[in-house]
Structure formats: structure tokens, C-alpha cells
Amino acid sequence: MSRQTDLAFLRRYSVIAWxxxxxxxxxxxxxxxxxxxxxLIGVEPGSAATYRGNPIWLVLGGLLxxxxxxxxxxxxxxxxxxxxxxxxxxAKPMRLxxxxxxxxxxxxxxxxxxxxxxxxxxxxxxxxxxxPSGNTRELVGHELTAMVxxxxxxxxxxxxxxxxxxxxxxxxxxxPVRGSTPSEPHxxxxxxxxxxxx
Numbered sequence: 056m057s058r059q060t061d062l063a064f065l066r067r068y069s070v071i072a073w074x075x076x077x078x079x080x081x082x083x084x085x086x087x088x089x090x091x092x093x094x095l096i097g098v099e100p101g102s103a104a105t106y107r108g109n110p111i112w113l114v115l116g117g118l119l120x121x122x123x124x125x126x127x128x129x130x131x132x133x134x135x136x137x138x139x140x141x142x143x144x145x146a147k148p149m150r151l152x153x154x155x156x157x158x159x160x161x162x163x164x165x166x167x168x169x170x171x172x173x174x175x176x177x178x179x180x181x182x183x184x185x186x187p188s189g190n191t192r193e194l195v196g197h198e199l200t201a202m203v204x205x206x207x208x209x210x211x212x213x214x215x216x217x218x219x220x221x222x223x224x225x226x227x228x229x230x231p232v233r234g235s236t237p238s239e240p241h242x243x244x245x246x247x248x249x250x251x252x253x
Contacts, residue, residue, distance in 0.1 A: 061188055061220035065134055068186035072130035078124025086116030133185070133226045136206070140213040141221075147172065150238055151215060153184075153194040153222075164191050167232070168203055168212050170186055182212050183228025227253035 090112035093103040106112060152171040155162060164184040164199050171177050184191065199217055206213040211229040215222040 056087060057251055058220050060214070062138070064188050064222060065137070065186050065221075069130055069134040073127060076123050076126035078123075079126065080120050081121025082146065083116045083121075083123055088116075090116060097190045110129040111142050129226055133221075134221035137213055137223050140204050140206050144204045144207065144213075146204050146216060148200055151194075151199040151201040151203075152189065152197070155192060164222075165193075166212070166224075168201075168215065170203075172230045175188050180212050181216070181230045181232050182222075183225040185223045185228075187222070188220060191222065193219075 068234040085096055089106040090109060091100070091107070093106040094100065098106060147170065150171060152167040154165045154167060156165070164187045166184055167179065168182060169177050169179045187194040194217065201222075203212050204214040204216070205211060206224075209229070211224070211231075213224050215224070
């Protein structure tokens with residue numbers, strides 16, 4: 056998958072996340088209306104007493120609206136932040152390993168990144184990946200060299216560039232870990248700087 060394709064996938068993923076967040080907030084509004092005035096959403100007068108004033112709907116509605124707003128803001132701002140870091144920061148070569156955690160209802164990818172620029176004290180991070188593309192699983196189990204763009208606000212990895220595209224850090228899912236020494240020769244990613252790849 057090309058870098059341009061990964062950028063387009065990030066935009067599509069962001070739109071989907073924004074729509075899902077909007078749906079969560081909408082369910083919250085419905086729950087609040089059930090608490091305040093059920094008739095506004097078509098509840099029959101005979102059943103309205105079951106919902107009106109029930110604190111369960113108030114708590115549920117408040118939580119859903121709050122989560123929906125937070126996710127809406129994140130889905131809008133975070134992809135813009137990632138693209139800004141990609142455009143404005145200088146990448147550093149680091150070691151990369153990709154892990155996957157499969158469960159019955161979801162699959163989560165993590166990037167293990169090690170900065171060996173200071174050999175006596177290597178730095179490392181475990182990065183939850185956001186909007187992983189279709190070829191991410193192919194990276195699992197390999198030790199690679201990648202170009203990593205650090206967010207200047209947090210000094211943590213935000214964008215990881217490998218041979219076939221980009222990996223995007225999930226907001227709030229970057230954990231510092233103790234760096235390690237290389238366990239095997241790195242796979243050459245053939246990284247090239249291209250003025251048109253962003």
C-alpha cells in the first residue's frame with residue numbers, strides 16, 4: 056500500500072469515526088429526551104411514565120453525550136494533528152516491531168519503537184495504532200527500520216513511516232518502555248525522501 060493510499064485511508068477512517076461519534080451523541084440526546092419528555096420522540100402517553108424522571112436515562116444520556124462529544128473532537132482534530140506532524144517534523148530512523156492482539160470482538164495493533172541514537176541509553180515506546188491499513192498484519196513478527204516523526208508537543212511518536220506506507224499513533228495510546236538492543240539484523244525498508252509523498 057502506497058503512502059498516498061494510507062493518507063486517503065486515514066481520511067476515510069476519520070470520517071467513519073466522526074459519524075460513529077455523532078451516532079453515540081444522538082443516542083445520548085434520545086436518552087435525555089426519554090428522561091425529560093418522552094412524547095417528543097414518539098413514546099405513547101400511556102408508556103411515558105415508565106421513562107420520564109427515571110435517573111437511568113439521565114445518567115445514560117449524559118454519558119453518551121459526553122463520550123460522543125469527546126470522540127467527535129478527537130476524530131476531527133487528531134488526523135489533522137498527525138498530518139501536521141508529518142508535514143512539519145524531521146523523521147528519525149528507529150527500530151520497529153509490530154504486535155497484534157486479537158480478541159473475539161476486535162483486533163488491536165501496537166508498534167514497538169526503539170531509538171538507538173544513544174546506544175548507552177536507548178529509548179522505547181509502545182504505540183497503539185489508529186486506522187491500521189490492510190497490510191499492517193504483514194509487518195507482524197519482523198524487526199524493521201522505520202522513519203519516526205515525533206509530536207513536538209509530547210516528544211512521542213505520532214507517525215511511523217515504513218517501506219510500504221504509514222502507521223498512525225492513536226491519541227493517548229503511547230507508552231514509554233525500556234529500550235532494548237537489536238535482536239536480529241534489520242530488514243532494509245529502502246526509505247527514500249520524496250517531495251510529493253505527503
